[in-house]
Amino acid sequence: MNPTTKALAFGPIGTALALGSAASASAQGPIFQTPGMPIWAASGQVDRFSNQGNPAIGALIDGFADYVDPGESGDDGLDLFLRSFEMTVNGRVDPNWYGYAVVVYADEEVELEEAAVTYAGFDSNTTVRFGRFFTDFGKQMQAHIHDLPTPERPGVLSAYLGEELPGVGAQLDHWWATGDESALRASFAVFGEFELEGEGEGPIIEQTERKDLEDLSLSARVTQFMDAGERGVFQWGASARRVGDFQFVDEGSGTSAAGLSNTVFGVDLTYGVDSVDGLSGWTFGAETLLAAGDLGAAFDPGSGDLLVNDDSALGHYLWAERRMDVTNTVGVMLSSFERFESENPLTTEVTAYYTRYFSEFARLRFAVSHADNEGDEDSTRALVQLTTFFGPHAHGVNW
């Protein structure tokens, strides 16, 4: 006898108890389908899920304490702040689809950073991803900032592409075996728009909502990685990201420059080698970026026009890390890049860090960085970063 049948046999009190019981088990929808309501048989599964059917839910806290000396350009001093609290969900849609979403609280705002599904049901090494996801550019841009080996993203990537570069679009991805010990992957993505950061006091960036086909934003990457001996892996890659149609807007004067575009090209090399037990090793990485097109703009009070800097700029970073054992890691990163300003002044940054892993889910990082800004004040920063992971942690990162 099921609960409802039992309730009918034992009167109104029994009915209430039985329906209460049935309702708690049927959390996904009403028992009866009334006219005008969704037809479950056509729109989804109505079976009850146990908790095992739910997506994996994870969270992290990334906190900082730092001291900054920005020279004459600002106040120095100490600060403690929560850079981000992140929640992720990952799960299968069905045997052919999987999806994930990342919601982040940072700078007193809650933002959906990623929400994407991937179709992997082809009889080949092809997948298609759709939704809002980080652009497949170089070694680092798919990774969320707290997952990086360094406390901050290399300056050249932040300046040319953004601290993080989510976009809404679709991506085709495929890999090929190129021998027994190497594989090559290529991706191509079309975006309605990227989330572009307009930093500093200059004009803001606005993207048109509806575009012609040739004005869509694009990204492409080709990368190959290969065994380098018994314990090493070498990888090279080439990437491009094009912003198809945007405008600079100077909010103070109300002037704007529309119909702009720019493209960033990148080449990356990475080599890692492990000890016999895999717990220690070295990693070396380098990336060069070339930005070309409409890179920046400045309002000219004399003419009353917004002068667009249609130019190119070059930047690089180098990174070396030594994993000493399972709990201790040290590294250094050097980044040098031409800024998107008139005359392309150079910024050079160096960061040295030490990371202590308490377990696979908690780490404490100490770092010192110095930026030498041509034509501007130099700045120095010392920081402590604590990052802790709750539950599973995963993002949709390709190799």
Next chain:
Amino acid sequence: MRAIPFLAVLAVSLFGPFGAAAPELAGDKLKVVATLPDLADLITAIGGEHVEVKTLARPGQNLHAVRVKPSHLVAVSRADLFVQVGLSLEHAWVPGLLETGRNRAVLPGQPGFVSAGEDYETIEVPVRQDRAISADVHPQGNPHINLSLGGGLHMAKRIRDGLIRVDPDHAADYRTGFERWNGDYLKARARWDAIAKAAVEKHADACLYHQEFDYLLGEMGIAIAAFLEPRPGLAPTPSHLGKVIQTIREKGIPVVLTAPWSNNKNVARVAKTTGCRILELPVMVGGRPEHGTWIAMMDDCVDRLAKAYGIDPEAAVRRFGGKPAGKEVEPQRAGGGR
């Protein structure tokens, strides 16, 4: 015109790869990928000439630190059969590898996927899945069954069944290969059991770094008194090591057991302070020349463990008999773990 350089990169990314031909593995052998050398040894012994085995983890490599390599990806994409220990032993890297490999034939639930440790009578199954208990959470229990005396037989049976499933034409050969291996195993097992009987009489205690050898110690009748890890997956702290040292002294433990990857300064410090020896046991086949097969590795483990506790293995075999039983020896439940 600005789009032209971008399109050039795109063209390379989309059409360049077609020029790179992927050579196929030679012959028509069954392509089997094994996560551990232990599994590869069993597959080779049972599959014989019909299989070509690719092993992923290096001997002695910490399974939490396996860097997935391109050769792994290619091997998985071409595999007819994928064999893992399972029980979450390789969960840090196998799920992602299988997903990226995109070979449907070897995905979990398919005939080409073998979780060799599945259904083993595991020990130390957590009461609840909670990282408050340990940083390493293995929901199905201690996954190190490749270091259990009964683990080899269990895995061998499942490998035999997996080979027959994907290659039924050679089923008879696989059964023969298994029986041949099982004959060797029964001889070795009889010897190990004799030595274990001698060990049980010692009523000895053990101290070890991590939980790799809990099955073996239980099967040898040696109780576990202390771990150097305060909790699985956490590095030792000074205060915890102080307690470990006290326990070793109180119980008269003669050795600190460690795996190759955890034979570190903390082990050395405990050994130096207490005066006990360090006994580094293998965790995988192939770590040393004499550990070429799973049976040889376990033989060495049992012998060295026995000697560390003052037992003469040959004398134990003479006393308790070392003749093989006439039938398969079923896995024996270990009882020494925490």
